[in-house]
Amino acid sequence: MKNILLASTSTVYGSSYLEYLLAELQLHFKNCNTLLFIPYARPGGITHDEYTAKVALAFAKINIAVKGIHEFENPVEAIQNAEGIFTGGGNTFVLVSQLYKNQLMEVIAQKLKSGTPYLGTSAGSNIAGLTIQTTNDMPIVYPPSFQSLGMIPFNLNPHYIDTDGTANHMGETREDRIKEFHEFNSIPVLGLREGSWLDIKGDSIVLKGNLKARLFRQNQQAEELESGTDLRFVK
Amino acid sequence: MKNILLASTSTVYGSSYLEYLLAELQLHFKNCNTLLFIPYARPGGITHDEYTAKVALAFAKINIAVKGIHEFENPVEAIQNAEGIFTGGGNTFVLVSQLYKNQLMEVIAQKLKSGTPYLGTSAGSNIAGLTIQTTNDMPIVYPPSFQSLGMIPFNLNPHYIDTDGTANHMGETREDRIKEFHEFNSIPVLGLREGSWLDIKGDSIVLKGNLKARLFRQNQQAEELESGTDLRFVK
Numbered sequence: 001m002k003n004i005l006l007a008s009t010s011t012v013y014g015s016s017y018l019e020y021l022l023a024e025l026q027l028h029f030k031n032c033n034t035l036l037f038i039p040y041a042r043p044g045g046i047t048h049d050e051y052t053a054k055v056a057l058a059f060a061k062i063n064i065a066v067k068g069i070h071e072f073e074n075p076v077e078a079i080q081n082a083e084g085i086f087t088g089g090g091n092t093f094v095l096v097s098q099l100y101k102n103q104l105m106e107v108i109a110q111k112l113k114s115g116t117p118y119l120g121t122s123a124g125s126n127i128a129g130l131t132i133q134t135t136n137d138m139p140i141v142y143p144p145s146f147q148s149l150g151m152i153p154f155n156l157n158p159h160y161i162d163t164d165g166t167a168n169h170m171g172e173t174r175e176d177r178i179k180e181f182h183e184f185n186s187i188p189v190l191g192l193r194e195g196s197w198l199d200i201k202g203d204s205i206v207l208k209g210n211l212k213a214r215l216f217r218q219n220q221q222a223e224e225l226e227s228g229t230d231l232r233f234v235k
Numbered sequence: 236m237k238n239i240l241l242a243s244t245s246t247v248y249g250s251s252y253l254e255y256l257l258a259e260l261q262l263h264f265k266n267c268n269t270l271l272f273i274p275y276a277r278p279g280g281i282t283h284d285e286y287t288a289k290v291a292l293a294f295a296k297i298n299i300a301v302k303g304i305h306e307f308e309n310p311v312e313a314i315q316n317a318e319g320i321f322t323g324g325g326n327t328f329v330l331v332s333q334l335y336k337n338q339l340m341e342v343i344a345q346k347l348k349s350g351t352p353y354l355g356t357s358a359g360s361n362i363a364g365l366t367i368q369t370t371n372d373m374p375i376v377y378p379p380s381f382q383s384l385g386m387i388p389f390n391l392n393p394h395y396i397d398t399d400g401t402a403n404h405m406g407e408t409r410e411d412r413i414k415e416f417h418e419f420n421s422i423p424v425l426g427l428r429e430g431s432w433l434d435i436k437g438d439s440i441v442l443k444g445n446l447k448a449r450l451f452r453q454n455q456q457a458e459e460l461e462s463g464t465d466l467r468f469v470k
Contacts (some may be wrong), residue, residue: 009405009406011405012405013404013405014403042418043415044411044414044415044418045414045415045417045418045419091415093374094419132374133373133374133375133376133377134373134375135373135374136373136406136407137407137412138368138369138370138371138412138413138415138416139328139367139368139370139374139381140368140369140415140418140419141368141419142368142380142381145377146374159404159405159406161404161406168248168249169248169394169429170244170246170247170248170394170429171244171371171394171396171429172371172372176279177372177373178373179279179280180278180279180326180373180375181373181375182280183277183279183280183375184280184329184375184376185375194404194405194406
């Protein structure tokens with residue numbers, strides 16, 4: 001039975017790394033003494049070691065020891081043996097390329113289906129959807145595929161924002177971009193605002209946090225969903 | 236000798252489609268009675284016909300007849316026979332996928348090297364760089380490669396904007412994203428603000444319009460370049 005948290009962001013404005021989620025994470029990882037961290041998304045290009053140290057600092061507050069997957073000789077075994085897994089944000093293309101390179105995509109999917117608790121933030125949440133095609137990130141590396149873990153039957157758009165840029169900027173808004181996605185794809189997309197997360201327990205997919213989320217479906221009007229909504233109906 | 240205009244955007248705030256460029260385009264395409272339009276980027280998912288009609292309306296003002304490449308049975312021949320070429324904006328991934336599908340990338344590159352006047356706006360400018368890895372667009376389709384025409388020895392970031400979103404949004408700024416690109420790639424990137432364009436004549440690559448452009452190079456401080464600067468030094 002799946003046991004997965006997918007957060008829009010690791011950090012909300014005015015608060016430290018993972019701070020707003022810590023109480024939730026304490027419950028989520030209550031049976032874990034150790035956590036396997038996947039630092040592959042390398043936000044701002046920081047090293048795997050630097051990123052893992054940052055995460056370890058946050059999880060020390062709830063007495064969970066963190067080890068980066070790059071510290072293991074065999075990453076496949078590291079996944080298989082993990083008590084809990086966290087994939088941090090950064091660049092989704094870099095993350096997915098590295099997951100494919102190390103042949104981890106299927107291994108992680110199997111592991112999560114077996115009930116190992118998982119946390120994703122930003123890019124780490126993005127990869128839980130069917131594809132990474134609704135990421136906000138720049139395609140700074142070329143991955144072998146845009147397919148991802150498929151832990152939910154739709155795609156996510158993390159860091160969802162109602163307008164982009166300044167009012168007189170002619171670039172597309174986030175909503176424009178997601179609508180464009182639906183000109184070419186039928187997969188539903190959930191725009192997850194910063195401070196929101198999905199709590200997946202088995203088949204239920206509940207929207208958590210104080211904010212609404214915005215659901216986009218092909219050929220339908222976008223819809224605002226209240227916190228507490230079970231999204232299992234979205235397919 | 237190359238004869239290429241690469242604009243950040245087709246449309247500046249408060250003005251109609253291509254309006255701010257029309258005087259320049261009249262000069263640029265002065266020897267053309269007809270223009271071949273590449274509508275593949277399909278902004279907002281509009282059809283090739285709809286997009287071509289919009290472009291035809293703008294070019295009618297300077298007495299140039301426009302035909303979409305999709306109207307030709309053989310798109311390779313359409314390129315080879317074109318008097319002038321315009322690739323419009325939209326989604327860069329969709330555009331590049333279609334160019335590869337129709338085996339046009341190399342044909343267009345050769346044609347432009349021979350001196351056929353070209354205009355690109357937004358995605359149509361992006362593809363003139365070495366790769367599309369600094370596009371702002373969502374990866375809504377999976378192209379066979381991120382390599383593009385290589386008409387300039389660097390990459391472009393069209394619609395460059397100094398800040399993204401609202402001040403308390405935690406998503407990356409445009410500058411953050413380009414810096415992240417340089418953690419993994421050495422290709423220089425020019426952030427081209429809306430209202431700026433590059434005027435390429437042979438080896439010279441002159442920044443035009445009223446605004447500065449922002450040049451990013453790996454392991455160097457970003458730099459503001461004045462309008463009128465010849466960018467041939469950027470490699």
